[in-house]
Amino acid sequence: MRFALLNYRFWILTLAAVLACGLTFSLGQWQLRRAAQKEALQTAIEEQKGQLALDNGALLATKNVASLTHRPAVLQGTWRSAHTVYLDNRPMGGKSGFWVMTPLALAGGQQSILVQRGWVPRDFTDRSRLPEVATPAGVVTVKGRMAPPPSKLYEMGEMGSGRIRQNLDVSAFSAEIGAPLLAASLLQTDPASEGLLRDWPIATSGVDKHYGYAFQWFSLSALFLGLFVWFQLILPRRKKRLSQPS
Structure with missing residues (x-):
């Protein structure tokens, strides 16, 4: 009876560890995908900034002005x-x-x-x-x-x-x-004039934030895995080995 109870507890903890590791690892991957999307967006912004300046004719001739952002x-x-x-x-x-x-x-x-x-x-x-x-x-x-x-x-x-x-x-x-x-x-973006300041914030992708979150999620996943391996696999075997008569 005691063996069956211990075995049942082991599989419950195993399932919990798998779910916790899988969830945190998936969240880390999602943050990496978000970082890749933000990097692509930042690249597009820099490409827009590097183009020739629009004049009245070019602006008025553009049907989708939203595509001209930045x-x-x-x-x-x-x-x-x-x-x-x-x-x-x-x-x-x-x-x-x-x-x-x-x-x-x-x-x-x-x-x-x-x-x-x-x-x-x-x-x-x-x-x-x-x-x-x-x-x-x-x-x-x-x-x-x-x-x-x-x-x-x-x-x-x-x-x-x-x-x-x-x-x-x-x-x-x-x-x-x-x-x-x-x-x-x-x-x-002209220099400050007419009583107006123009210290506009620089458009950034915030990609470092996503890499930081990804590191945290992957670290948490590794922690769950390490705790499971130590408490459910390594520690019981050590105790069993120490309890055996020499």
Whole structure:
């Protein structure tokens, strides 16, 4: 009876060890696959950055502007300053403030593009007070890189319609201002000017994080295997050998 109980316990522990090792090993492999995907994405980003800068003609001739993400661009047009929007709760350099968004009416076409012009700090004594941002009149040249529309933050209720907003939907904003906007934005990379900072974060794949997680999962898998081998195979045999009369 005791032998059967011990044998039953051994197979239960064996099954648990196999499941634990298999699960952690699979999670480690999944992290390696994620790392490979991120490396491919980073390679694609670097290839986009290395291409020639887009001008107005090349941008307007592209049907799928989303495919241009991360590509450099030098665009000409006039600011639609009356439609400047300040996106709230957008930090830069660890400080809270606004991203300043202004549509740029592209020269040589009927369309505009939303430009993420830069960052300004907010006035914490008067949260409705907007900082001064200079917006040149006439035709301007804006240097930057193509980007998706600004990321959306969680907000309660519907999007606002004032100058200060939490989020900005490009299609809805296009209808609001009565001007066609491209389904993309330009992240302006000119040196700090017009009261705006442009210390944008560098796009990285975060591949090191996945390799770190993979190492942790594989280490845990090896730990489970080592504990099973020691406590269920090696230690019982050592005890049995020591208990035998010499």
